[in-house]
Structure formats: C-alpha cells, structure tokens
Amino acid sequence: MMLQRVWKQAKPARMGLFCGQQDLRKLLHTDDAPQDNEQGHERFDRISNYVRYPNHFPVTMTVKDFNAKYDGLPAKARETDDPVSLAGRITSIRSASKKLVFLDISNDGHDVQVLAEKKYFQGDDAANNDAEFEHVHESLRRGDIIGIHGFPGKSGKGELSIIPRGISVLSPCVIRHIRRYLEDLDFIEVETPILCTSAGGAAAKPFTTESRALSTKLYLRIAPELYLKQLVIGGMDRVFEIGKVFRNEGDLIAKLLDICHRHNVPCPAPHTAPRILDCLVGHFLEPQCTSPTFLIDHPVVLSPLAKAHRDNVRPFECINVANELELIRYFFNHVKELNPHIFVTYNGDFFDWPFLETRAQHHGMDLKSEVGISKDRNGEYRGQCAVHLDAYCWVKRDSYLPQGSQGLKAVTKYKLGYDPVEVDPEEMLPLAQNEPLKMASYSVSDAVATFYLYVRFQIGLFWGIDEIAN
Known part of the structure; x- marks a missing residue:
C-alpha cells in the first residue's frame, strides 16, 4: 500500500506525521487553493498561531x-x-x-x-x-x-x-489510525528503498541522481510497488508502506505556455495544465463552432470522468451459444447493455443489417423494436438513438480505389497497410465445426479492420481537441 499527496507540478510528493509551517503552507496551496489565494494565506496565519497537531489524542468513547x-x-x-x-x-x-x-x-x-x-x-x-x-x-x-x-x-x-x-485538529494523526487498522488485519509495515537502480512507476518520468561511490545512476522512486511485489512473491502475503514517493510531471506546463505565447493566447494564473488547455480550446475551437458541434478527444485532465479513448480497443471475447436464436438474442441484449451511440459497419446497409433483420424475423423478433435500427426509404439503415456509419460508403466516394478493390480485405491492405485474416468461403462451415477459434479470429479481423477504417478516415468529420497543439 502506498499513500501519497502531490504538492505541486514537477515537485516531489511528500507525506509525514509532522508538518512544520512550510509544509503547512504547502498543504494549503493545492490546486484547489493556489498560492495567490488570499483565503489560503489567511487560514495559514490563523492556524500557525495556535494549532498543535498532537501525536496522540485520548478518546474515551466512540x-x-x-x-x-x-x-x-x-x-x-x-x-x-x-x-x-x-x-x-x-x-x-x-x-x-x-x-x-x-x-x-x-x-x-x-x-x-x-x-x-x-x-x-x-x-x-x-x-x-x-x-x-x-x-x-x-x-x-x-x-x-x-x-x-x-x-x-x-x-x-x-x-x-x-x-x-x-x-x-487531528488531521495528520489519521496516518496513525490507518497504520493501526492495517496492523489489526495482520499486515506488516515495511520500508523499501527510496533510491533505486531502476525506474519504477509505469511510464512516469523519474528524478535522477548519481552515486559517486558506485559510479551508477540512481532514481528517486515513483512508486514502491515493485519491491512490495517482490516481498509478496517471497512469501509475505500482507505488506504495506507509508512513505515518500516522487513524481516528476515533466515539462507539460512549459510546453503549453510556449504555445500560448506563440499564438498570443491570454492565460491568467494559476498556470495549471487544465486551465491552459481550456484557454487553448476557447481561443482556437470555440470561435469556429457557429452551430451545434461535437467536441471530441478531451484530455483526461479536462474530463476525468469520461470514458476511455476509443483507440484503446478492449479485448474481444468469444461467446459460444446453442443456436442461431440464442446468438441473435445475445447480440440484442449486448447492444441494450452497452447502449452505443455509433454503429460502424462495412457494407452494412446491404449485408450486415439486412441479414440480421431477416434472421431475426425468422425467429419472431423485430430489429427496430429490439435495438431501434430500421431501413429508410433510401434503403439505408438508421437508428432512433444511434448513428449508423457505413465505411463502405466512404470507400466508394473518397478512397479512389478501383471497383474491384473496394472489398474489405483489399481496402485493409491498401489503406491500413496490413494483411487481414482470410478464409475461403467453402471452408467456413468446416472451420466453424472443427476449428472455431480460427473462425473466430476471422470474424474479429473483419471487426478490427472496420473499426480502424472508421478511426483513420471518418473521425475527421468531427473536431478533435487533441489536434490544436500540433
């Protein structure tokens, strides 16, 4: 277990049971109360005059x-x-x-x-x-x-x-109660090295120093998890650590400020990453939004509760069901569960949706009443609460590929640059019966190719916030 509090951008995180006046001032100057906040200064002056954080406070009852x-x-x-x-x-x-x-x-x-x-x-x-x-x-x-x-x-x-x-005021004494709680659950408190020979903490950039005695480069730890995992592997099943960690947030703010200065974008203090990005959006994008417009690709710092980016494709899961009826019913239930806003197909208006609609009617189910998709007067399938994008329409209109090279496999080779999985139509039934995993790979390959055709060539129809810094 690791507990931490990050004080400022590009400065080490600190945590301790005792806070002096300097640490208390930093405590008051978080992102919610920056250094130019007069209320933060006022509260610090009041607290520093008399408040003492006792190491122990006797409680007679709950x-x-x-x-x-x-x-x-x-x-x-x-x-x-x-x-x-x-x-x-x-x-x-x-x-x-x-x-x-x-x-x-x-x-x-x-x-x-x-x-x-x-x-x-x-x-x-x-x-x-x-x-x-x-x-x-x-x-x-x-x-x-x-x-x-x-x-x-x-x-x-x-x-x-x-x-x-x-x-x-007992706020710093919370650590003592956390420690006691974990010890009551038979966890063992350990202390792992702060200076490490290898950088941990995923893709974060570490602070570096050098050991003259060992003539080697050392890193201030970003997270203690690697050493804690080694202890777990060694047989200590329950361990925790309350200590210092250091995060180097890099030069993100410096880069954003440089962009603002080059383009004469006013950005008042405090200069935090969310504020600067919001100023850039207001300067470059909002003047061009003269009618209702979708803004997509929001950075995590601006919309922390948003879903993950669609480029991060989640794992595919193979589902085996008893018959066609169960398969169609599973698909409809899955659509209702996910409630997607966009359906992307390849030649879906003439193959996917008509086939699904015909087979659903054969089993007594209606496509429109189940998922809200139906065919309009032009023979195209539209949704009541979702958009249907057929990548084949883009290929016919804008890809400049010859008529014989507009199939999904050929388009994948020419436009995406890789060879998809191919199966001879005469071998599909034997493969489905004898090698279902190979047949599943074929189906997944088509889905992945359709998805990336949409991402690379159709997403440009919308404004993308991630393009403004380029």
Whole structure:
C-alpha cells in the first residue's frame, strides 16, 4: 500500500506525521487553493498561531457509545462533572454568534452535535480565552478531523450534544489510525528503498541522481510497488508502506505556455495544465463552432470522468451459444447493455443489417423494436438513438480505389497497410465445426479492420481537441 499527496507540478510528493509551517503552507496551496489565494494565506496565519497537531489524542468513547449512553438526558442538561473525549470529521458548521457555534462531527457512520459555548471553553491562555475561542472556530473547515475534550449535554430543543472545553485538529494523526487498522488485519509495515537502480512507476518520468561511490545512476522512486511485489512473491502475503514517493510531471506546463505565447493566447494564473488547455480550446475551437458541434478527444485532465479513448480497443471475447436464436438474442441484449451511440459497419446497409433483420424475423423478433435500427426509404439503415456509419460508403466516394478493390480485405491492405485474416468461403462451415477459434479470429479481423477504417478516415468529420497543439 502506498499513500501519497502531490504538492505541486514537477515537485516531489511528500507525506509525514509532522508538518512544520512550510509544509503547512504547502498543504494549503493545492490546486484547489493556489498560492495567490488570499483565503489560503489567511487560514495559514490563523492556524500557525495556535494549532498543535498532537501525536496522540485520548478518546474515551466512540460517537456511537456517546449517543447510546447520554441520549436520556433532559433538555438543556449540562453534565459538567462527566468529562468525555470524542473525535470525528466535521460535516457541518453553523455559527449562531461570537459566543455560540454549532458543529456536526461524524465517526464510523454516527453523528453528534458539538455545542460550543464561549463560557465553557478553556484555552491555553486564560487571559485571551475569548479571542482564542473565536480564532479556533474561524479556522475550522468542513472535512477537518478534530478531537474534543468536554462534557455531555443537550440543547434547548433536546438534541444531544457535546459541549467542548477544548478542540484539537487531528488531521495528520489519521496516518496513525490507518497504520493501526492495517496492523489489526495482520499486515506488516515495511520500508523499501527510496533510491533505486531502476525506474519504477509505469511510464512516469523519474528524478535522477548519481552515486559517486558506485559510479551508477540512481532514481528517486515513483512508486514502491515493485519491491512490495517482490516481498509478496517471497512469501509475505500482507505488506504495506507509508512513505515518500516522487513524481516528476515533466515539462507539460512549459510546453503549453510556449504555445500560448506563440499564438498570443491570454492565460491568467494559476498556470495549471487544465486551465491552459481550456484557454487553448476557447481561443482556437470555440470561435469556429457557429452551430451545434461535437467536441471530441478531451484530455483526461479536462474530463476525468469520461470514458476511455476509443483507440484503446478492449479485448474481444468469444461467446459460444446453442443456436442461431440464442446468438441473435445475445447480440440484442449486448447492444441494450452497452447502449452505443455509433454503429460502424462495412457494407452494412446491404449485408450486415439486412441479414440480421431477416434472421431475426425468422425467429419472431423485430430489429427496430429490439435495438431501434430500421431501413429508410433510401434503403439505408438508421437508428432512433444511434448513428449508423457505413465505411463502405466512404470507400466508394473518397478512397479512389478501383471497383474491384473496394472489398474489405483489399481496402485493409491498401489503406491500413496490413494483411487481414482470410478464409475461403467453402471452408467456413468446416472451420466453424472443427476449428472455431480460427473462425473466430476471422470474424474479429473483419471487426478490427472496420473499426480502424472508421478511426483513420471518418473521425475527421468531427473536431478533435487533441489536434490544436500540433
């Protein structure tokens, strides 16, 4: 297991149980709160004055046990002689006045209200108790993990609450609980080398240095997974590591800024990759979109929840069914499950769809009612909720190939530059009966060829964002 937090572009990730002021300032200056964010500076100044991150915070009971034990208290009760300590994550902050603040904290799926009253608060400096009460609650944010020393009570409306005498921010102490949780599951914490002789971490670019004693190049690790896998192979089934990792994000931002300067594209700070790409799209593409236009090939940083790129073809899976009826039914169900927006065929208007429609009718099924595809007045198959693109129409119109070389196999050789799998028509039935894998390879070969004809020659009908940096 590896835990990390990336502070800035092209700088090493850092993680630790102790944060000094410099680390705390970096913590506040993430992509959500860049360095020119005045609110980030203001919060840092408030926190650095008084907040201490304790290595240990004693919790006397859980929120669940607190609710069960003190739920029977009367309204406006104050059990000042019964001290308790709770910890949890802030889910809500409501300030009634300078002397009264309401918080909601959550722990293990259970919630409790924190009723903070100035008269019960006991700060580190008794002379400035009122000022410290205000500073503490002004610095807290939703999502912070806090520890509360106080006593149980109920509000005027009868809601069970804990009245704090002191509040501590425990966010860095989360690592300790993660470590304890994994150790309770019999995981063993290990420490792997930070300087390695081989770069790990997939295709990421590592930071490099040299060992003068060994006269060799060393790399700062990007991920510890290689050493952890070696430990697993060696017999240690459950291992984890909480340590430093380093990611070199390269010169992506520098390249994008250079493109902006060359083309006089204004790009205000902060200069992050998503902001710069968004500026480029607005400068080059949006002025040309005078009518409804599809923008495709969005970079991952601009649309992290989008599906993977269609060039990354997923593995094909061979399905064996009992008969033709089951095969057609499986195809219809698969289309309903995937809900594709585009159907790509080769000569589909005169072969694929007519054949499928005829065989479906033979078994009592209707192509249009099943997947929404039907033939129009021109003999072409159209979809109600999907587009049908026949690559054969492009070949006839724009490929400039002779009439005898417009079959899928010939087009694949001339346009894609490789030889597809070919099977003699007279051998198809014997192959399907005796060598089904070879017949499946033949079918997959046709599908792959059709797909790449679409990608290379028909995708240009749309705007592509990935072309603007070329």
